[in-house]
Amino acid sequence: MSQPRLVAGVDCSTQATKVVVCDAETGAVLREGRAPHPDGTQVDPAEWWKAWEIASDGLLDGVEAISIGGQQHGMVLLDEAGEVVHPAVLWNDTASADATVELVSELGGPGAWADAVGSVPVPSFTVTKLRWVSGAAPDAAARAAAVVLPHDWMTHRLAADRSGISGITTDRGDASGTGWWSPATNTYRPDLVERAFGRSLELPRVAGPAEIVGQTAGGAALAAGTGDNMAAALGLDLQPGDVAVSLGTSGTAFARSDSPTADPTGLVAGFADATGGYLPLVCTLNAARVMSATAQLLGMELAEFDEAALASSGSQGLVLLPFLDGERTPDLPHSTGLVYGLTRATMQPATMARAAVEGLLCGLADAVDALRAQGLPVHRVLLLGGGARSRAVQALAPALLGAEVILPEPAEYVALGAARQAAWALTGTDTPPTWQVPVGKPEPSTMTDAEAAKVRSLYSHVLTNTQPVLSTPYNR
Numbered sequence: 331m332s333q334p335r336l337v338a339g340v341d342c343s344t345q346a347t348k349v350v351v352c353d354a355e356t357g358a359v360l361r362e363g364r365a366p367h368p369d370g371t372q373v374d375p376a377e378w379w380k381a382w383e384i385a386s387d388g389l390l391d392g393v394e395a396i397s398i399g400g401q402q403h404g405m406v407l408l409d410e411a412g413e414v415v416h417p418a419v420l421w422n423d424t425a426s427a428d429a430t431v432e433l434v435s436e437l438g439g440p441g442a443w444a445d446a447v448g449s450v451p452v453p454s455f456t457v458t459k460l461r462w463v464s465g466a467a468p469d470a471a472a473r474a475a476a477v478v479l480p481h482d483w484m485t486h487r488l489a490a491d492r493s494g495i496s497g498i499t500t501d502r503g504d505a506s507g508t509g510w511w512s513p514a515t516n517t518y519r520p521d522l523v524e525r526a527f528g529r530s531l532e533l534p535r536v537a538g539p540a541e542i543v544g545q546t547a548g549g550a551a552l553a554a555g556t557g558d559n560m561a562a563a564l565g566l567d568l569q570p571g572d573v574a575v576s577l578g579t580s581g582t583a584f585a586r587s588d589s590p591t592a593d594p595t596g597l598v599a600g601f602a603d604a605t606g607g608y609l610p611l612v613c614t615l616n617a618a619r620v621m622s623a624t625a626q627l628l629g630m631e632l633a634e635f636d637e638a639a640l641a642s643s644g645s646q647g648l649v650l651l652p653f654l655d656g657e658r659t660p661d662l663p664h665s666t667g668l669v670y671g672l673t674r675a676t677m678q679p680a681t682m683a684r685a686a687v688e689g690l691l692c693g694l695a696d697a698v699d700a701l702r703a704q705g706l707p708v709h710r711v712l713l714l715g716g717g718a719r720s721r722a723v724q725a726l727a728p729a730l731l732g733a734e735v736i737l738p739e740p741a742e743y744v745a746l747g748a749a750r751q752a753a754w755a756l757t758g759t760d761t762p763p764t765w766q767v768p769v770g771k772p773e774p775s776t777m778t779d780a781e782a783a784k785v786r787s788l789y790s791h792v793l794t795n796t797q798p799v800l801s802t803p804y805n806r
């Protein structure tokens with residue numbers, strides 16, 4: 331039997347770098363590695379490189395093509411020589427909250443941004459970080475010659491013949507999260523870079539979905555790479571009516587679409603996907619870490635926390651607004667978490683565990699509703715990301731999200747999607763290769779629709795009535 335052709339896919343995500351090496355024809359995962367990233371919302375890109383070296387150590391023998399999927403939006407500023415001039419400012423850094431308000435108003439409000447680039451910027455968007463850095467770190471800003479994204483930087487760093495900032499590429503998916511590239515017209519808006527930064531910067535060339543953009547020192551072809559959510563959509567092979575809900579560091583809900591979206595409310599970002607189409611997406615800042623932080627507070631391991639949330643006889647009116655790192659959707663960058671409904675009966679570890687899971691799922695239920703409001707069909711929800719391993723999440727999701735829940739077998743879908751892109755680039759076919767997505771059995775649903783409606787209604791009541799406090803910087 332002939333040896334399979336090998337491709338590697340990488341997820342350079344917020345918390346870790348993950349690498350899978352797959353059979354290019356079937357997608358079977360033959361080798362895997364991972365290495366953590368440091369905590370924090372501003373990170374030296376050299377840390378991603380270190381993590382890549384550790385995660386890929388010993389895995390790359392025979393690999394013919396590599397693709398990088400990366401956390402979206404992070405601002406990497408480079409000088410003429412290609413050196414990083416400021417720590418990368420990540421998607422979950424909210425320092426650019428004031429810059430965001432300025433920029434949204436300067437262009438004429440949310441509708442003007444939705445028309446220009448398909449999305450209304452929130453502090454996650456790279457364009458707001460450019461405005462922030464020009465005021466907060468003027469020396470670094472003065473040295474900057476180019477602005478790129480995490481996956482662009484990693485791809486360029488892997489290229490054997492890289493020189494300075496010339497030849498850097500990005501792709502449609504990741505470019506759509508900058509705030510200066512329009513998915514509808516497939517063009518840059520350099521005027522928006524100038525507006526944010528006060529002058530122009532070099533921008534990476536937007537490569538085609540199946541393009542080979544370079545070669546590694548080891549001789550492997552480099553695919554274009556993409557943003558992590560776009561890679562996950564490719565890894566899951568999302569179909570019309572499918573909505574992916576990912577519980578990683580961020581919580582995301584997204585669907586593929588044949589036409590661009592432009593939501594002037596700013597809830598749905600009108601991103602592009604990695605195949606030439608579109609990927610409307612809603613993102614929250616707080617997902618899996620709501621569970622780990624609450625578990626830590628309660629002195630429980632994750633498995634024990636999960637058991638407690640599952641066993642609890644409902645949250646009994648206890649509501650946890652999970653805005654532990656500020657929030658992006660709803661747009662409350664200065665907010666903190668909030669617990670409402672404490673009584674002697676509810677002030678119990680199990681009830682708190684339950685309220686944490688319900689709170690993060692209520693936020694994601696609002697996200698799925700925002701996609702519905704854009705006219706996107708929601709027939710099935712595919713749960714993924716580290717937090718989808720929680721049995722309590724699986725049991726409460728169908729009722730709270732209002733859809734059938736599918737649980738793809740736990741796997742690194744971002745890295746798998748990147749690997750599928752690498753296989754596509756390697757084989758040069760018209761469409762990506764067909765890879766199976768094995769499906770697991772989720773925990774049975776334990777919440778009725780009536781209970782879910784009550785929980786969502788109370789969550790929304792508490793959110794609406796505490797907005798004035800949550801939107802002020804007072805308490806952060």
Ligand SMILES: Nc1ncnc2c1ncn2[C@@H]1O[C@H](COP(=O)(O)OP(=O)(O)O)[C@@H](O)[C@H]1O
Pocket residue numbers: 343344345346577578579580618619621622632633636714715716717718719720721
């Ligand atoms: N069984 C579980 N229950 C709840 N959370 C979990 C479980 N397993 C992993 N996680 C969480 O998943 C997160 C990592 O998910 P991942 O999708 O890899 O995130 P990212 O892509 O942002 O790095 C961590 O915060 C981890 O605590």
Ligand SMILES: O=C(CO)[C@@H](O)[C@H](O)COP(=O)(O)O
Pocket residue numbers: 343344345400401402403421454507557558559578579580581582611613
């Ligand atoms: O900002 C977004 C999407 O717009 C996030 O989804 C980031 O892309 C980070 O993802 P994870 O590290 O949580 O996977």
